[in-house]
Amino acid sequence: MAKKTKKKKKFSRNLFRLLLIIVAYFGWYYTRTLEGMLITLGVFILSFLMIKIWWKMRRVLQLRKAGIKQIDEMTGEEFEEYLGMLFKKRGFKVRYTKTSGDYGADLILEDRENTIAVQAKRYSGTVGVKAVQEVIGALKMYDATEAWVVTNSYFTKQAQKLAESNDVYLIDRDELIEIILDSK
Structure with a gap:
């Protein structure tokens, strides 16, 4: 079980890095400036963090609402x-x-x-x-x-x-x- 979790985390980290490279490339491609690339990366990271926080809060709310039937599953x-x-x-x-x-x-x-x-x-x-x-x-x-x-x-x-x-x-x-x- 622990090995699967480590592999999943490693895959997620590598996928995030790949997304950062792709977003940086698009920022550079459309603006042809370092500043444009950094702004694009910043917007992407901020959006990613907001989605991650929303997802976590959604999960917390689901757990709080859970009753015994949900616990059984x-x-x-x-x-x-x-x-x-x-x-x-x-x-x-x-x-x-x-x-x-x-x-x-x-x-x-x-x-x-x-x-x-x-x-x-x-x-x-x-x-x-x-x-x-x-x-x-x-x-x-x-x-x-x-x-x-x-x-x-x-x-x-x-x-x-x-x-x-x-x-x-x-x-x-x-x-x-x-x-x-x-x-x-």
């Missing part, structure tokens, strides 16, 4: 991003961990007193013991005071029992819906 990364926005709304400082090699936590939440390691599981089936074990491992890695597992589904009895004996807070579908409704 999200990818794991989108679910993590959604949870981050949800917890920011509730006053937490949110840090995202790496996609792979995250030591069992997808989000790190911080408030004045606590650091919370959060394992996000967007599943169609029930969430088992493995998710609880992963977030327990993340406690020491991130110097967290609490561990949470959040899902759009429900937990198995074994996961609930392990979480209870290790003070891991479980947020299942019903509680997630309550949090979403409280945030709107």
